[in-house]
Amino acid sequence: MRSTKIYSFPRLFLVFLMLLLIGACSTKKNTFTRRAYHNLTSHYNVYWNGMDNLRQGIKEFESGVNDNYSLVIPVYNFGDKLSAGKISQYADISIKKASKTINKHSMLFNRKEYVNWIDDAYFLIGKSYFYKQDYAMARRTFEFVIKTYNKNEIKYDAMLWLALANIQIGDFNKAEPLLDMMQSKIKQGEAPEKYETDLNLIYAQFYILQKNYASAVPYLEHSLELKPAKKIRTRCMFILGQIYQKDGDLENASLMYKAVIKRGPSFEMEFNAKINLAQCYDIKSENREFIIKKLTRMLKDDKNKELLDQIYFSLAQISLKDADTLSAVGYLKKSVSTSKNNNYQKAISALQLADIFFKIPDYTKAQAYYDSTMQFLPKDFPNYKELKKKTDILTDLVLNLQEIKAEDSLQALASMSEEKRLQIIDGIIQVVVAEEVKKRQEEEEKKNNQNLFGLNVEQQEMPGSREGRWYFYNPSTMANGFSNFVRKWGRRKLEDNWFLSDKNISTMASSETFDTTGLTSGADTSMKTSKAPGIKKSLNRKERDYYLQNIPFSKDQLAASNNKILNTYYNSGFIYAENLYDYGRAIETFETLLERYPENKFKVPTNFELYQLYLKLDNKPKSDAYKNLILTKYPETDYAKLLINPDYYKELSSKQSEASKLYEETYRAYSNQQYYMVINNADIARNNFKTDSLLMPKFDYLRGLALGKIEVVDSLAAAMYQIIKDYPKSEVRALAQNVINFLGTQRNSQGQPIVTDSTTLLSPGMKLYRYDPNSVHFYVIIVNGDRVDVNALKIKITDFNAKFYDLDNLQVNSIIFNNELQILTVNNFESAEKAMNYFINIRDSKYIFTKLETTGNYFDFVISVENYPVLYRNKDISQYIRFFEKNYPVNK
Numbered sequence: 001m002r003s004t005k006i007y008s009f010p011r012l013f014l015v016f017l018m019l020l021l022i023g024a025c026s027t028k029k030n031t032f033t034r035r036a037y038h039n040l041t042s043h044y045n046v047y048w049n050g051m052d053n054l055r056q057g058i059k060e061f062e063s064g065v066n067d068n069y070s071l072v073i074p075v076y077n078f079g080d081k082l083s084a085g086k087i088s089q090y091a092d093i094s095i096k097k098a099s100k101t102i103n104k105h106s107m108l109f110n111r112k113e114y115v116n117w118i119d120d121a122y123f124l125i126g127k128s129y130f131y132k133q134d135y136a137m138a139r140r141t142f143e144f145v146i147k148t149y150n151k152n153e154i155k156y157d158a159m160l161w162l163a164l165a166n167i168q169i170g171d172f173n174k175a176e177p178l179l180d181m182m183q184s185k186i187k188q189g190e191a192p193e194k195y196e197t198d199l200n201l202i203y204a205q206f207y208i209l210q211k212n213y214a215s216a217v218p219y220l221e222h223s224l225e226l227k228p229a230k231k232i233r234t235r236c237m238f239i240l241g242q243i244y245q246k247d248g249d250l251e252n253a254s255l256m257y258k259a260v261i262k263r264g265p266s267f268e269m270e271f272n273a274k275i276n277l278a279q280c281y282d283i284k285s286e287n288r289e290f291i292i293k294k295l296t297r298m299l300k301d302d303k304n305k306e307l308l309d310q311i312y313f314s315l316a317q318i319s320l321k322d323a324d325t326l327s328a329v330g331y332l333k334k335s336v337s338t339s340k341n342n343n344y345q346k347a348i349s350a351l352q353l354a355d356i357f358f359k360i361p362d363y364t365k366a367q368a369y370y371d372s373t374m375q376f377l378p379k380d381f382p383n384y385k386e387l388k389k390k391t392d393i394l395t396d397l398v399l400n401l402q403e404i405k406a407e408d409s410l411q412a413l414a415s416m417s418e419e420k421r422l423q424i425i426d427g428i429i430q431v432v433v434a435e436e437v438k439k440r441q442e443e444e445e446k447k448n449n450q451n452l453f454g455l456n457v458e459q460q461e462m463p464g465s466r467e468g469r470w471y472f473y474n475p476s477t478m479a480n481g482f483s484n485f486v487r488k489w490g491r492r493k494l495e496d497n498w499f500l501s502d503k504n505i506s507t508m509a510s511s512e513t514f515d516t517t518g519l520t521s522g523a524d525t526s527m528k529t530s531k532a533p534g535i536k537k538s539l540n541r542k543e544r545d546y547y548l549q550n551i552p553f554s555k556d557q558l559a560a561s562n563n564k565i566l567n568t569y570y571n572s573g574f575i576y577a578e579n580l581y582d583y584g585r586a587i588e589t590f591e592t593l594l595e596r597y598p599e600n601k602f603k604v605p606t607n608f609e610l611y612q613l614y615l616k617l618d619n620k621p622k623s624d625a626y627k628n629l630i631l632t633k634y635p636e637t638d639y640a641k642l643l644i645n646p647d648y649y650k651e652l653s654s655k656q657s658e659a660s661k662l663y664e665e666t667y668r669a670y671s672n673q674q675y676y677m678v679i680n681n682a683d684i685a686r687n688n689f690k691t692d693s694l695l696m697p698k699f700d701y702l703r704g705l706a707l708g709k710i711e712v713v714d715s716l717a718a719a720m721y722q723i724i725k726d727y728p729k730s731e732v733r734a735l736a737q738n739v740i741n742f743l744g745t746q747r748n749s750q751g752q753p754i755v756t757d758s759t760t761l762l763s764p765g766m767k768l769y770r771y772d773p774n775s776v777h778f779y780v781i782i783v784n785g786d787r788v789d790v791n792a793l794k795i796k797i798t799d800f801n802a803k804f805y806d807l808d809n810l811q812v813n814s815i816i817f818n819n820e821l822q823i824l825t826v827n828n829f830e831s832a833e834k835a836m837n838y839f840i841n842i843r844d845s846k847y848i849f850t851k852l853e854t855t856g857n858y859f860d861f862v863i864s865v866e867n868y869p870v871l872y873r874n875k876d877i878s879q880y881i882r883f884f885e886k887n888y889p890v891n892k
Helices: 002-025 032-063 081-105 118-131 135-148 154-168 172-187 193-208 213-225 230-246 250-262 267-279 288-300 302-321 325-338 343-359 363-376 384-415 418-441 443-447 475-489 544-548 555-579 583-596 603-616 620-633 638-644 648-671 675-688 696-710 713-726 732-745 758-762 790-804 832-843 846-855 867-874 877-887
Strands: 777-784 811-816 821-829 858-864
Touching (some): 032 081, 118 154, 135 154, 154 193, 193 213, 193 230, 230 250, 250 267, 325 343, 418 443, 675 696, 696 732, 777 790, 790 811, 790 821, 790 846, 821 832
Antiparallel strands (some): 777 821, 777 858
């Protein structure tokens, strides 16, 4: 009995403890044991695991986030949408853990929370959404914490993170009051001083993301005084160095970079600190040789192999400060050619080269480098739109200049004897064959060097040129062929007996290359002289006919060639004058035009342009000469009237304004079904505004539609046919043709054509799709069901969703699209933005797309619920892809 009592006591104690724990699990009563239990278990069993998981995710996330050291880096780099997608699996787990903490352990009585970790759980949810870049949810969560736990210290953490969320989405107007309020509370002693460091860092972030760098400096400097953690302290020093350097304070910038290097930062930051330190070289200092020696040593270091572009760029900056432009150009070219992974550095080096050549000016080389720049320059780069505009202008100019050279070269060949012409062509064919051999030998190297940056500017093709086009449209081939010709014949003038030794001036072509893409198509290749009998069309670059077929042998062909040259001279003159403000070259171009073609369709406007250009250059004798020429020889032209009456165009513009107002009234009348008024207004326009070539087609089009409404359908058709005849080049022609096509398909029960709603006729085609960014969206991928295992693909997508979008409850469905294709949808996303975030992240999944890439074509995009049934009925995937690319730009 005694032994039985001894063993039964522990058992009774265990039973009692179990009953106590079971009772403590409940959150219905506010007792000490229950509070102790839920505080303990919520902290260590749930919340701690969630926080630890997020810390692990942040650690992996930060290791994969790269800074663009060519710009002032931010205090905090939270990555892009792609990197946010990679942390989402950790964030989702943390949200689950925190939510479990709240649901199972919260003890709220009389609006007071008795479990200490519940507010931390809400805060953890907010941070998790923040790192997922779901800033809307993050903001709502932080606002909830501030409002609900306004007596807890955690509200200050939430205020700072709420400000950060607003900063990240660019809502600076909401971020600033929060920061100011926090600063005020710290100064007044309401908030602990420990928040001052983070506050200053976030203030700096606030100004840096607005590119207001000067305002960020005091906060960065004060942060350093408060001695934050080593990593963020080093980062602040680097940022200060960048800002000082940007402001021209090279001495303080150098001090900061030296301090960064001493602190042993990451390899990337240390390297860029050394590069920037070199760029802080002052011509007045005595450190030039030391800096160049240091950079040269960095060039030889194998660990810098992938960073040669930045080293060469730094050497270029030193050369520019020394006013050694030639050396700077050489270093910049090396920077461009050695740049492999840093597209931003490629763009910056190419841009600096472009600016140098533009100032010379060498517009051809400038265009090449501007074009290279625009391939890699981010759209948020300062002056991006201006640079793109300049690039487009230069491209237009270069293409015009190339066309002149191409046509001159063709005419030069046409003037040669057949024997000499064939000798040159045979030499060209030898070059083509040699290029093919070389191409096969260097095929692997070429794969790694597909873009323009791997080529020397003097050897690269201009935009639009491709191998396989005709010799005279291929710059490198043209240069090689011409070199062979010069070696044999010397430089010769375009004239009879060009091959005589005393004729040493060549106008055929220079070593400067050209490109005239598209001239071969539709060219008149009929031969009407005995110089080129039996020429056939050819696409083979190793046949003589390939080169002969476009040479202007006949009078008609020569006239067409001269017309092209005339147009390009005229266009080039305007580009020089109105876009580049290079009045000297504009004058040279226009005068060359008049010299080569004294009687041409542009002679009056060309003379007027020369008058204006010389007027701008204050060359009165020349401007008066062109003015008098116009007044005496062309007194009836608008240009003469403008010279006599400076207000002539104002009066003409006023008349055109009246026509525009009448057209607006006519359009409204048609929309209001006032068809007789439409016809009447169109007749008034014909009588009063016959010279308005832009609006008359539109008046006639509305008049035709109105006739179709009040008369028989034949009147409508006849009016549309008349518009096509009268205005073959007007944009209205396509509308008229659309009406005719529509009438051909729409018939009533008696077989007569019928006309339906006017909107069908007022636009070239009905707009099938409507863009609504706030609509619910699907992610769609369309695959060939015969080549792709659709079920396996669905499983892969489901796995991806479970890993990265576990909380979003996404559904994957599939249906047959047509006989071959199947369509898979992932739904639902509450907005276009969320759908596009998913689109960007899933595109990065090799698990899903690697096999698709090798199996066959696929299409993927996002689509709204309203547009999805339209696509399914229409079946025109390419049409929707165009709509998608226009309205849903991919911005990582």
